[in-house]
Amino acid sequence: MSTAKVIHVAVGVILRGQQILLALRNGKQHQGGKWEFPGGKVEQGETVEQALKRELQEEVAIDVTASSAFMQLEYAYPEKTVLLDIYLVTGFDGEPEGREGQPLRWVGIAGLGDIEFPDANQPIVERIQQHFLTLKPA
Numbered sequence: 724m725s726t727a728k729v730i731h732v733a734v735g736v737i738l739r740g741q742q743i744l745l746a747l748r749n750g751k752q753h754q755g756g757k758w759e760f761p762g763g764k765v766e767q768g769e770t771v772e773q774a775l776k777r778e779l780q781e782e783v784a785i786d787v788t789a790s791s792a793f794m795q796l797e798y799a800y801p802e803k804t805v806l807l808d809i810y811l812v813t814g815f816d817g818e819p820e821g822r823e824g825q826p827l828r829w830v831g832i833a834g835l836g837d838i839e840f841p842d843a844n845q846p847i848v849e850r851i852q853q854h855f856l857t858l859k860p861a
């Protein structure tokens with residue numbers, strides 16, 4: 724059994740209207756070739772929100788102005804265990820661009836189920852769809 728420590732990751736579910744921003748992880752990265760919610764590792768001395776702001780500036784060139792904690796999820800990949808700290812990003816300044824050359828796309832909430840995400844992400848997709856697509860009968 725591994726005793727390696729859990730990698731804490733700040734993850735942004737970036738909303739614009741009914742769409743969510745995804746970025747393609749490059750083939751050389753862990754879980755490469757899959758679409759992700761932009762984000763990255765929380766560094767020592769940083770709060771998760773600070774990490775989120777820094778990572779989204781570094782990766783997709785936006786300045787987060789409004790965010791809220793959404794869910795946390797620990798997932799053990801064979802090679803490492805991650806703690807995904809997921810935030811809804813409901814306000815930002817700037818037009819997103821892939822700062823690291825990565826393709827970006829906006830996907831409607833209903834379409835998230837058709838996207839190939841890292842293995843850890845299934846519960847995130849379900850929770851987003853539950854949160855935003857719950858039918859409200861008259």
Ligand SMILES: Nc1nc2c([nH]c(=O)n2[C@H]2C[C@H](O)[C@@H](COP(=O)(O)OP(=O)(O)OP(=O)(O)O)O2)c(=O)[nH]1
Pocket residue numbers: 732733734752753754758759760761762763764778805807841842843844
């Ligand atoms: N950003 C992000 N990471 C995810 C998602 N799902 C998932 O399993 N991960 C995993 C993949 C990685 O092992 C880890 C995030 O690491 P990362 O590669 O984004 O870290 P980073 O931006 O700090 O990059 P680096 O400096 O280490 O290259 O979390 C997701 O939706 N978004």
Ligand SMILES: [Mg+2]
Pocket residue numbers: 761762763764782
């Ligand atoms: Mg990253």
